[in-house]
Amino acid sequence: MVDAQSEDAAAGFNPLRPKLMRVAYRMLGCVADAEDIVQEAFIRWIRTERGQVREPEAFLRSIVTRLCLDQLKSARRQRETYIGPWLPDPVVEEEEDEDVTLPLMLALERLSPLERAAFLLHDVFGLSFEEVAATVQRDPAACRQLASRARTHVREARPRFQVDxxxxxxxxxxxxxxxxxxxxxxxxxxxxxxxxxxxxxxxxxxxxxxxxxxxxxxxxxxxxxxxxxxxxxxxxxxxxxxxxxxxxxxxxxxxxxxxxxxxxxxxxxxxxxxxxxxxxxxxxx
Incomplete structure (x- = not known):
């Protein structure tokens, strides 16, 4: 039986779940791992003094991003032994996603976890460098450098031709x-x-x-x-x-x-x- 505390936590969390999944999936390239990360974030949300959280979306995005950074360390080791070419899990949608296409996700694989986080949070999800810094626990200047290095690596993966x-x-x-x-x-x-x-x-x-x-x-x-x-x-x-x-x-x-x-x-x-x-x-x- 679901208790009142869990119901209250879910009421605030569930509207944010799709956004958190987008962050986790684009960080990890794996649907199952992204779902696990978001579920772990929900468990932590239940245990949080939620009345003291002024911006739940920013708070939860930080939790998800940090969990993904930890996950990427082990994922990188696993991919070193992967058999054949590695591609991210396919996500099939009715509308095209112009921000993060499959070639761009492959380019993100070549970045360090922090570069990947800084690039996605700033260039794709539109956060300020101050917000990125608070999320990844680095200062804004360092985050600006991380995003700049990432941008140099992934520039070629951006779609050059817009397809109707x-x-x-x-x-x-x-x-x-x-x-x-x-x-x-x-x-x-x-x-x-x-x-x-x-x-x-x-x-x-x-x-x-x-x-x-x-x-x-x-x-x-x-x-x-x-x-x-x-x-x-x-x-x-x-x-x-x-x-x-x-x-x-x-x-x-x-x-x-x-x-x-x-x-x-x-x-x-x-x-x-x-x-x-x-x-x-x-x-x-």
């Missing part, structure tokens, strides 16, 4: 149709010369152990895959935006889900991101 929402969705559906039917002519017309494939199987499902780079190599992969798709089937479950990029969710021949996200530049696909690791797809069920 409807065009992106239609383009991803056309890519699905061409790749699954084996229409290599239509597929080839969609690809940029330096296109790449990044597939995360996590050692749980088959996937290329290294990124596949270049038009010819990507076409060869899709010629091989088309024969498998035609024989085994690949069903479109949903089109949408996968981590801010046009893409889709499919159910593959093995019965498992898969997500595909397309980075589109100047009307051509420059990168294809495929999530096959079932552990990272559980939340989509």
């Amino acid at each position: 929402k409807q065009f992106g969705l239609e383009f991803s559906k056309a890519f699905f149709a061409a790749s699954r039917s084996g229409d290599m002519k239509a597929l080839g017309a969609m690809l940029a010369a330096e296109v790449s494939i990044h597939a995360d199987g996590g050692g749980k499902r088959s996937a290329a152990m290294e990124p596949v780079i270049g038009y010819d190599a990507v076409m060869k992969v899709h010629e091989y895959l088309a024969a498998l798709f035609i024989k085994g089937g690949s069903t479109l479950v949903r089109a949408g935006f996968v981590n801010g990029l046009p893409g889709f969710v499919t159910r593959e021949a093995d019965g498992e889900l898969q997500t595909t996200a397309l980075e589109i530049e100047d009307g051509k696909i420059s990168a294809i991101y495929i999530m096959r690791n079932p552990d990272k797809l559980r939340h989509l069920h």
